Structure formats: C-alpha cells, structure tokens
Amino acid sequence: MTINVEQLLAKVPTSLLINGQWRDAASGETFDVENPATGEVLATLASANSEDAVAALDAACAVQDEWARTTPRERSNILRRAFELVTERKDEFAALMTLEMGKPLAEAYGEVTYGAEYLRWFSEEAVRDYGRSLPAPEGTLQMVTRRKPVGPCLLITPWNFPLAMATRKVAPAVAAGCTMVLKPAKLTPLTAQYFAQTMIDAGLLEGVLNVVAGKSASAISEPVMADSRLRKVSFTGSTPVGKTLLKAAADNVLRTSMELGGNAPFIVFEDADLDQAVEGAMGAKMRNIGEACTAANRFIVHESVADEFAQKFAAKISELKVGNGMDEGVTCGPLIEKKAQDNVAALVEDAVAKGAKVLVGGSRGEGAGYFYEPTVLTNVSRESRVAQEEIFGPVAPILTFSDEAEAIELANDTEYGLASYVFTENSDRMWRVGDGLEFGLMGFNAGVISNVAAPFGGVKQSGMGREGGAEGIEEYTSLQYIGVRNPYAGA
Ligand code: NAD
DSSP: OOOOHHHHHHHSOOSEEETTEEEOOTTOOEEEEEOTTTOOEEEEEEOOOHHHHHHHHHHHHHHHHHHHHSOHHHHHHHHHHHHHHHHHTHHHHHHHHHHHHOOOHHHHHHHHHHHHHHHHHHHHHTTOOOOOEEEOTTSSEEEEEEEEEOOOEEEEOOSSSTTHHHHHHHHHHHHHTOOEEEEOOTTSHHHHHHHHHHHHHTTOOTTSEEEOOOSOHHHHHHHHHHSTTOOEEEEESOHHHHHHHHHHHHHTTOEEEEEOOOOEEEEEOTTSOHHHHHHHHHHHHHGGGGOSTTSEEEEEEETTTHHHHHHHHHHHHHTOOBSOTTSTTOOBOOOSSHHHHHHHHHHHHHHHHTTOEEEEOOSBOSSSSOOBOOEEEESOOTTSHHHHSOOOSSEEEEEEESSHHHHHHHHHOSSOOSEEEEEOSOHHHHHHHHHHOOOSEEEESOSOOOOTTSOBOOSGGGEEOOBSTTHHHHTTEEEEEEEEEOTTSOO
C-alpha cells in the first residue's frame, strides 16, 4: 500500500479538541512535529496553555454525569465501532506512527493491531462489570458491591507507542463511564489527534474525550491537577515525571495509575535453548528500536554459554537494516530525537571506558535522522551506566553470572521493576527464579509478552496500577459498598 503523505497529513486535525469541537489554542501559539528519520517538519499543531487545559476539563466535567448514565451497552458499542474504524484506517495509522515516531512500517502495523485490540477488549469488558453480594457474618445486612466511574480523568501518554498508549487508557475510561482530558506527547501527537477524530466518528458524546497537545506539559497538567473536579491521573512515561505527578496528585488525593520506566533483565541460563533465547532477545531488545519500557536492558547470561549466545545474537543483529521506517526492508528506524541519540552514544562510550567490548555496531548511523547502529556489548561491568539506566535504544549489554542466586541478585539490582525475561528449559528453575524476581511482568522463554488480556504494570519505581486485562477497567472505577438491612434479622 503506497500512502500519499500529504493527503494523509491533511486528514489529521491540527487544533485542540474541546467539547467535541476542534479549535485553536487560546494563545494562538503553535509547535512543530518532526520526522525523526529526516528532521523535516511534518505538521504544525496548536499549542495548548493552562487556559485551554482548564477549558478541556470544564468540558469533561460538564458531561460526566450524562456520560456516566449511558448504558454499558451504549459505551461498548462505541468502542466496538472505534475498533472497526481504527482497523479500517490501519494504513493511515501505521504511516502516521512511522512518520512521527520512526518505527519501521511493519512494526507500526503491529501497533495498530495491538492498539485497536484495547478498544475491542474494553468494548467486551464494558458489559462485564461484576460486583459481589454476600450476607454480613452476623446476618444483619445483605452486602452488595458495585463499581461507579471514578470521574473526570487526566491521561498523559508518551511518544514511543503513540496509538497503543492512548487506547490503553481511553478505552477502559470510556468503558467505565469516565470523561477525559488527554495530553499526548508533543513529539508524537499526530496519531492521538487522528485517533480522537476516530472516536468522534465512532459516535462518542461531545466533551467525553478532550485532547490538548502543547509545548509545555506542565502548563497543561498543573492547573488540571490542582482543580478539585479532577478525580484521577493516569500517566505513562518516565519515572522522574511520574514522581512529580504523584506529588501533585497528593494535594487533591487523586487516584493514580503510573506506568513508568523499566530496566528489564533478560536472563539466559546454561540449560536454555540458545536459538530460542536469541529469537526472544531480538523481540525483547529490538522491537520499537529498543524504545520500549519493556525492552530488555541487561542481558544476564551464564558464563558457560555467554560467548555462544553473544555470537549468535550479534549475527542476528547484523542482519537488521537501519534506515527510514517508511522504506521497504528497513527493520530498525531512527531514535526519536537528537537528545536520545546523544544519550545512547554516551552510554556506549561509558561502557567501553569501563571495559566493555563492542561486538557489533557501536556508532551513530548515517544520514540526517537520529540513527544509532544496533549494538551488542560484551564484558559489560555492572557499574557501567548502560547496566543501570534505561537505554531506550538498540544497544544490548551482556553481563555474565555463575549461579542462579547471582543471576537473581543482578536482575533485582535496580530501582525498576517492570518487565523481566528468563530463558531456561528447567521448569522447576522457572518457578524458583520467578519467586525471586521483583518485577510486575515476566516472560518465560518468551521475549514479547505485552497483550491486551494481560494486566500490564510494574512494581518498585516502575509504578503502580495495571492496564489491560480484567484489571484495566477497575482503575477507572470506584468501588461502592451498600449494606442493606436484613428485615428478618432480629432487632
Ligand atoms: P516523559 O516522562 O518525558 O513524557 C511522558 C509524557 O509526560 C509526555 O506526554 C510528556 O509531555 C509529559 N510530561 C513531561 N514532563 C511533564 C511534567 N512535568 N508534567 C506533566 N507531564 C509531563 O517520557 P517519554 O520520554 O515520553 O517516554 C519514555 C518513558 O516512558 C520511558 O521511561 C519509558 O520506560 C516510559 N514508558 C513506560 C511505559 C509503561 O507502561 N510502563 C510504556 C511506555 C513508556
């Protein structure tokens, strides 16, 4: 399918969505969205300020009661229509993501499927809001629980999965009956803008979803979070920003969901099927150019198989083709911006200075885009930055261990606790290591585990709350308990 980029961009709204209307920013200010593969400007968008953000919250609050009274079936039908529309528009969504974020087109199609699945899943969950009913132990009350929408929500999304991170929040909020102010990342707002238009086309009530992209994130989040009408903030992004938002959330005791950074260990035991481990490593490391919170950050490999694993992994990595994700055959796109490219280069330099060897890659790619060559580093010290910080790029550092206890200790030696991966053919070891790992997500002999039906989320400084699965909708509801007097229960 060849996409006419100009015609595609003309379909994407460039203003703010407030109360069902696309309108200009109060200040008249704008910001540019760039293609990271070329440095070219793709579009110029209206930039929301505090006044716009509060207007978006006003709109969300104005329809909250009406929206909460719609039936689960009505909300389910809207989500189902949205799923069908996103699927119909898959070529447009995929191209938009590749253009603004850089991922190879085939991966962008993968994200369209993944992102659309949240709409379908929560269209199904919307009508499955089970409560509990039980007698009080003393027999004096019949006790019933039910769930109510939590109320107006602020949703803040990152740039790395521009569609899926939005649908993973918007779909359960719609299913639960919440209204929203969505603030997409300023680096990749086009997909969210087109998705919001798609939700309107699917029949969403005006004012339920308001979208305010802008140059200054805090100019948008601060007044909205300070407003006592807001009930919840759901954030996906870095841990430092998550901490700032948690502090701000304390003032109004807001409900919070925090999907933060990761530093995933990928442990390969001596009894692993190494070919399977290399295949898993390619998915866990190279998906999304390594720019995923679930990306394998540290390869922790048993010393007896480390050389063989490294050679096989490096051979596969060398087959990747770096370039503009829109081009045929490209399997590794650019990093999101110059700052990200500089950071990855600095991490590799630091590792090499501390004794690491570059097996493959190790430098910036050619061209105007922010390319970095897929890289494998061996002999990496656990003190190097690359082992301690989120890499967010196509760099795979390999560390070694000599026994199971050391592998677990190394894996847990991080403030993060999102994804982890373990490769072993020994099922007893699998459970034992699973007990020892402090991570919210674990892949056993599997390198890609994100799925709409799974409760996604971290522990430690990777955050709190779960998205997807049966748990995802609960994050947008408040539990109400009703105690009904039992007329037959004595005085
Ligand atoms: P980021 O924290 O810089 O930005 C995320 C969002 O927060 C953006 O919309 C940004 O504009 C906004 N933001 C930035 N500063 C803000 C402030 N002071 N107040 C309010 N909002 C603010 O993160 P990023 O660079 O966009 O995304 C990469 C990070 O996201 C990585 O750490 C990655 O691990 C994490 N991530 C986590 C998950 C997960 O589910 N756990 C998923 C994807 C990405």
